[in-house]
Amino acid sequence: MWWPQDGGTISAQDINQVISTINGSQLTNPGPMFNISTQVVTTTVATVTFSSVPAWRHIFLTWQTRCTNNSNNGNLYAQLNGNSTNNYYSQGLYTNAATAVADTHLAQPKFYLADVPAALNQSIISGSGWALFSNWSSTTFDMQFVSNGFCPLDNASNRSFIRSGAYNVGTGPYTSLTLTTDGNFDGTQSGGSIFTLSGSM
Amino acid sequence: MTLTGITPPAFTTITQGAVGGAGDVNQMIQSLNGTALYGPGPGWVQIATQTLGSTTSTVWFSGSFPVSIYNNFAFNHLALVYKARSSAAATTANLYLRPDFIQTATYDTDSLVGTGGTVTSSETNTQTSMTVGKIAAASSTASMYGVGWVVMPNWYAQNCLNACALNGTAFTNAGNATSANVFGGFSFDFSAITGGLGNRSALWILTDGNFVSGSSFTIYGSM
Numbered sequence: 142m143w144w145p146q147d148g149g150t151i152s153a154q155d156i157n158q159v160i161s162t163i164n165g166s167q168l169t170n171p172g173p174m175f176n177i178s179t180q181v182v183t184t185t186v187a188t189v190t191f192s193s194v195p196a197w198r199h200i201f202l203t204w205q206t207r208c209t210n211n212s213n214n215g216n217l218y219a220q221l222n223g224n225s226t227n228n229y230y231s232q233g234l235y236t237n238a239a240t241a242v243a244d245t246h247l248a249q250p251k252f253y254l255a256d257v258p259a260a261l262n263q264s265i266i267s268g269s270g271w272a273l274f275s276n277w278s279s280t281t282f283d284m285q286f287v288s289n290g291f292c293p294l295d296n297a298s299n300r301s302f303i304r305s306g307a308y309n310v311g312t313g314p315y316t317s318l319t320l321t322t323d324g325n326f327d328g329t330q331s332g333g334s335i336f337t338l339s340g341s342m
Numbered sequence: 343m344t345l346t347g348i349t350p351p352a353f354t355t356i357t358q359g360a361v362g363g364a365g366d367v368n369q370m371i372q373s374l375n376g377t378a379l380y381g382p383g384p385g386w387v388q389i390a391t392q393t394l395g396s397t398t399s400t401v402w403f404s405g406s407f408p409v410s411i412y413n414n415f416a417f418n419h420l421a422l423v424y425k426a427r428s429s430a431a432a433t434t435a436n437l438y439l440r441p442d443f444i445q446t447a448t449y450d451t452d453s454l455v456g457t458g459g460t461v462t463s464s465e466t467n468t469q470t471s472m473t474v475g476k477i478a479a480a481s482s483t484a485s486m487y488g489v490g491w492v493v494m495p496n497w498y499a500q501n502c503l504n505a506c507a508l509n510g511t512a513f514t515n516a517g518n519a520t521s522a523n524v525f526g527g528f529s530f531d532f533s534a535i536t537g538g539l540g541n542r543s544a545l546w547i548l549t550d551g552n553f554v555s556g557s558s559f560t561i562y563g564s565m
Contacts, residue, residue: 173385173387174564176385203418203495204495205495205504234524235454236452236454236463236464236465236526237463238463238464238465239463239464240463241462241463267504268504269496269505269506270506271495289493289507289524289526290506290526291452291505291506291528293450293504293528293530298452298465299452299526299528300452301506301524301525302524303508303524335495337419337495337564339385339386
């Protein structure tokens with residue numbers, strides 16, 4: 142990718158490259174995956190909301206976080222457009238040492254996106270992962286996601302997991318994604334918690 | 343051509359061959375730098391790629407990331423996409439990561455491996471590298487590889503490093519000898535983190551035995 146130097150001198154070649162980029166295929170055919178927003182949490186917060194999410198083809202969420210719940214682990218939840226009706230369905234599959242565990246959450250008020258470490262782990266521990274909302278801009282199909290992540294735990298087996306889910310109350314448009322957890326998101330550990338929303342057109 | 347789905351930028355339509363004003367150019371440059379085009383940075387971009395021309399024991403990405411090539415922006419998140427095969431005398435081999443080549447026994451890995459009608463869950467702790475996948479090895483049918491991708495959120499921060507991975511391995515061409523895998527792991531070299539190491543700058547990729555010629559590895563980053 143061509144990249145102009147911040148503060149540097151702009152040459153005629155740079156301008157031509159910009160114009161050809163805009164006019165050409167790099168941004169519109171179909172273009173790379175752009176960052177929409179990154180939120181870094183350095184305190185404890187109850188929700189992380191991405192508002193004004195554009196009607197792009199695919200939306201991709203990446204996170205590293207932990208929660209304040211007084212337990213080994215909690216969940217990372219997501220709601221679409223702030224809707225809390227019991228129309229979210231999630232299915233998970235995760236490791237528990239030598240046992241594979243499947244869990245399901247039917248007719249819930251939110252997606253179960255991921256496992257995250259909670260307060261009983263040492264403070265440096267946090268969990269990470271990604272979730273893909275494929276065809277976010279569709280007005281034909283229900284919204285679905287697939288996620289994958291890792292949840293390290295001090296007092297139990299770590300969890301490597303994959304999850305998927307569906308929201309069955311019709312179609313979008315979807316303009317916001319609200320993330321919650323059990324208790325609050327804890328961003329007080331070194332480096333804080335981070336949530337990045339990306340998308341492609 | 344009108345840019346669709348991008349709001350802002352404030353500029354509207356640029357006609358090919360037309361001369362734009364200075365404001366247009368500045369706006370476009372800001373957009374491409376990530377200032378106006380939503381959020382920080384350009385999103386997921388390719389940082390580097392390697393296709394091996396010979397048998398190689400260790401694939402190493404370093405030097406040019408995470409801070410050098412994009413105006414000293416750091417990449418918050420990294421992803422590795424690979425297609426690889428090992429020379430190890432086995433049907434399959436593991437794929438390992440060593441961020442900053444830290445090789446103390448400070449890595450845990452948990453995995454789900456589905457082969458045929460069986461799913462196997464396993465956990466290996468305090469290892470000297472992080473296992474993030476399986477690839478075909480010398481006893482598998484020639485030309486069979488393993489493919490997958492590994493996401494490392496918050497790579498750059500002073501925080502514990504996690505990796506989560508989805509991958510598949512084909513080890514015969516009979517159609518019934520493949521596996522679908524979910525791997526996850528983390529580095530708990532906390533002394534380095536609390537001591538302020540953070541800012542990881544290199545990634546080593548290893549396997550049992552060596553990577554064979556033709557194996558390919560690509561690193562992507564997101565700010």
